[in-house]
Amino acid sequence: MIKKIIEFIKSEFYSYSKNVRTAIIIMLAIALCFAASALWIFLFGLGYTDMNNRMVWAAWIIGDFSLIVLGGGAFFTGFLFYIFRRDEFKPIIYNATLIGLLCYLFTFIFLALDIGQPLRFWFGYIYPNWGPHLLPYSMMTEVFFCITFYFIILVIEFTPTVLEHPLIIKYAPIKWTAHYMHKLMWIFAAIGTFLSFFHQGSLGGIYGMMYAKPVWYRPHLFFLFVASALASGPALTVLVTWFTGKVMKKEVVPFKTLSSLARVSGFMFIIYFLFRVIDIYVVATRYAPSYDRNYWDFWGGYYGLWTLGVELILCLIPTLLFVVRKFREQEKTLVIGVGAAVVAVIMNRFNETVRGFAVPNFPWDEFIGYLPTIQEFFVFFGIPVCMALAYMFCVKYLPIFPNLKKDEETSSEAS
């Protein structure tokens, strides 16, 4: 029995091209280092990171925030497809959901490592800091609940894809379930959008509601983060889909779908970019002076104004590229655009997190720096690698790309 499994794995492995095989080996090595690092952290504590009492959150929270904001492509695409009925997104909807699912799943892994008492994670559900109002006192409580429910929604949204696997779709109850789930999917998409709005926003609220910290305090950050999710989520979906197509050397999704999504992303980026500039203006003229602070003094040490500049420039690239049809419809510029979009939002999270923590709280203190330890490094890069491995697994064995199936059917018909 085991021999059969090993034979199966071997044959599957060798079915890939040499480049892909090398890549898989490297990725597995990194994943192994990641597992070792994660085990190290669980057993021996967070002392083995470069986080400290001032640099409270660092690489992993950036990973966490980035994954969630980029995973926003799932809800937005779902919203556009199931609620707005934009059928041009049909080929990509499963993939978007898959990407979202993986992003949120690995966010949980980032979080499990980042909190000091992972075994107490369930306290968040049983002892929430809710207070008497509808919205909880603590933004993080809200994030906790929302992403948990949204993850469940994502699982539900992804279930039909699993059920449509050729091996099991032939069973009648499965087919029946899948069919009706498709029909009712718009309910889940609606709930998903609603939940996403709240948790994307409250992730912004995590920083924005710290009222004693002028580096971060601005209540509208809630909405800025929603805008960033709407803008960059689709960009990641496009990027991953394009890359998958390149690796598989097939058109997994029609190019015009990618362009459409990029157009949506571009439109949202305009809103996001303007909002971001207004955000800077408002903080610099209203919030920071209310605390007798100078906004430009929040940029210094290792992470000076250049970080803001990089973020804004990267933000500008997709904004300018995507609104122009010519650039949207050319592969090269499309990829530059989505690449820049993804990096722009990660840069924004970096600016909020590490740069924000580097700012001194007392005038006699200095800016601090951050240099990840080996454990942090492997966790931070290991998680995307694991995601990639999981993604490859799903793409190979699940009907993620209806377009591919159609192509295969057409080509098999043709032959």
Next chain:
Amino acid sequence: MKKIDRRDFLKVAGGAVVGGGAGFVLSGAPFDAFQWVVEWTQDQVVPSPGEERFITGICHACPNKCAIRVRMIDDRAVKIETENKGCSMGQALVQWFYHPERVKYPLKRVGKKGSGKFAPVKWDEAIQDITTSFNKLRKEGKADSLAAITNPHTMRSTLLLERLLRAAGSPHLYTESCMCNLSRAAVKHLYNLDGALCYDLENADYILSFSARLLEGWGQPYSMHKAFLNWKKTDAKLVQVDTLCSRTASLANEWIPLKPGTELTLALGIAYHLLRKGKTSRGTGFADWSQMVFNYYTPDNVSKITGVPIETISRIAGEFAEAKRPLAVAGRGGTGISSSAAEIIAIQTLNDLVESTGKTGGVSIKLFSTLGDPPADDIARASLEKATRSKGLDDFIASEIDPGILIINEANPVHRSTHGKKLVEKMQRTPLVISLSTLINDTAHYSDYILPTLTALERIGESAPVTRSQSLCAGEIILKIARGIEGVADAFPWSSRAEIDFPEEELITPRTRAYSADIFKEHLKQISAQQEQKEYPLALIPFEVPAIGDGVGLAFPYVLKSIDGKIFSYDKLWVHMHPETAEKDGLSEGSKIDLISKRGEIGSVRVHLTKLVAPGVVAVPLGFGHTSYTKYGSDKGVNPKEIMTADIDPISGTADWWLTRIQIS
């Protein structure tokens, strides 16, 4: 009965599993299980509960003898309540008492000297071995090669030690550098008395301190804090003369910055003005001395050397003269004092000139108490005749005298003296070195016997927490040894320390005074030459860190926790310098450098830029760089004493390390 087919079975089993699972989850059992796993994996330390009670007593860690209460839980001491008295050391008494590296039994060296290998032996064995050596040494006519080094705070065991040495036939008792023994030399010179300067700081109304860091460990911490509070109440003025804007200087009413090491010059510069105002003092040689001051310590000269403006010197002298209870305080530093006898004499002369000597709010002489002259047998008498006592500890270390037996009484001269390395060499050649200590410090590390003594917590009084080791009070140990030495035992008719009637210390006003001009004449030339030399362009000035002092505190983890990031962080010691000084060598905040003096090199340390330090000066924290002081104190930072000037003051026999000059690499 209907047959249970597979379907039904699955249904029932499924239902059971689901129902059971739901019940289990909803009962809260998995959450409790989680919590149990959490606690088990964290391996919690739970302090054992018990009945609370309080013990009152007196902390004997320093001569202040603050009343303290100890909170006990059953027989565990958990907290010292000082009730707004005491000091940081008082709070650390619990950690000292319970230190895991406390010497619990008498230890005998088993490896090479300095290897740090010791094995526990029985008290009787140790005492027997030691007294045998003493007896042998005396019989061989080498009684004058007995020597002892003692800690200035151990007044009573020092008295016993002195008696032991005298009765055995040796004059070689030396004290670690402190204001008591440094001023002893000055007092002998000025007043021909055997005593130390005793300042009535609390009642003074104009305190002129010459780099005596009164609020940072100088003298006794609690009495200094009490005096500080009284100054605030009575509107007394503290004028701090100092090269660094130390904690004391920052809290003083006025800080007078001056060039490193020029306190003596400034003192005589002020004397110039006092003399000009007609202040005099009775005493031999006063006329010559005054003439010397007028000739050499003119305002111009003094201002040039010290860097203090002429008007300031004149103003301060005026204020000092006009004050009702002026007091000039000598003794550079905090816990570790470094002043030449000449400097102390010069500053004390100021007190003579304004007639503060012998008055309230002034300075008196505290005579050194003694248990009386011990009976000396023939061996002792013969030996004392041929022995020449060194002038002080460093003089002794630098001398050719090789002790036959060396007793170290709760001291750490290997770390605290600038001649530490030389002392190690001497100890290597000494056949028998006995250390009385609670912890294995740098000096005990090179001993042949380490005899465990008591911490201050075990000596607080009758109801003190019981020591859980075989430690004995230092006085008790010395008594045991003394009573085992033939010919010396007669001088110790007491069977335990409790029987001894220790004399009170007497405060008196000196009646005769003698002023000497010679010691000051050459000084100006020397100090100018030093300031102008180019090879070592920077001055190295020490400062002390809260709770560490001259090194004692570093063995305690809670003291480690209190060290500021710009003193010692990420395993590196920091030195402080002015940004201009750093710029000259292209250094910036955090640069790593080594410090090099004529005597050697230490490093690496990090640079902290601050304008608290004068340009051209490097300020270095004391107390670090122990080679052996428990795992908490060892190998942290560097010990600047290794490269500090070791020139021995001819009058006090102690090195004056405040005049060190260095270069940076």
Next chain:
Amino acid sequence: MMKRKWGMAIDLDKCTGCGACQIACMQENNLPIFEDDSDILKRVTFLELMTVTNDTDADAKYGEVKVAYIPKMCQQCEGDPAEPRPPCVSVCLVAATDVGDDGVVSQIWSRCIGCRYCMAACPYQARVFNWWKPRFEGDFKQGLNPDVSIASRGTVVKCTFCSHIWKRERDRLIAQGITDINAVEYTPACVAACPTGAIVFGDLNDPLSEVSQLAKDPRAFRLMHPIDDKDESRKKDMHRYGRFPNPKVYYLTSQSWIRDLMRFT
């Protein structure tokens, strides 16, 4: 009903930086012991004795720069007095920290999941995290205070104005038959250890208490609290967009450079 509001007034003119308060706090609160505690930013201390100088003032020269020591513990912020919610309390995921009726912000480490959100929110860096597993080597375990449980690795801890001593005193009074909660008086470890009495502790709600009077002293200021020394119209402006922690620890100084140091600009 609890009528007290505990606060502190620390006279920086009396503080000599001796460090007795720090060590008393560590001894009272069973702070973990490490062989190398020189990693400053990962240190577990409730009371940090901050060394401050006016070096940052570019105009100051040698001769004008001085040093002072500011003992900084949890400032027990109140937030908005109408609805007290200190910056750290409102953000805790699991409500492991809460502000009591007496104004003291509690920290229940056994509820804490170690997300460190409260540490990010605290403007005074008063909260510390157990990055490492706390250890007490050998006999050091004997000196542990049974009133304070030892927080595990991965939880946040902070100064609680020694509320366990309050509880001890409360139990003592109850044993004597005195049940009025407002009769309880106590002294935190740092206050009792200071040899100059620079730290004063008491009830801010009692206008006659020493701490109340010191809080109103012209020498008083609060740490990094820019709204304090502003006129009414500027205060109104600042309150439009800002919300302030409103701490209960007051510092007193006659040295203006220390007050100047409380400003960034």
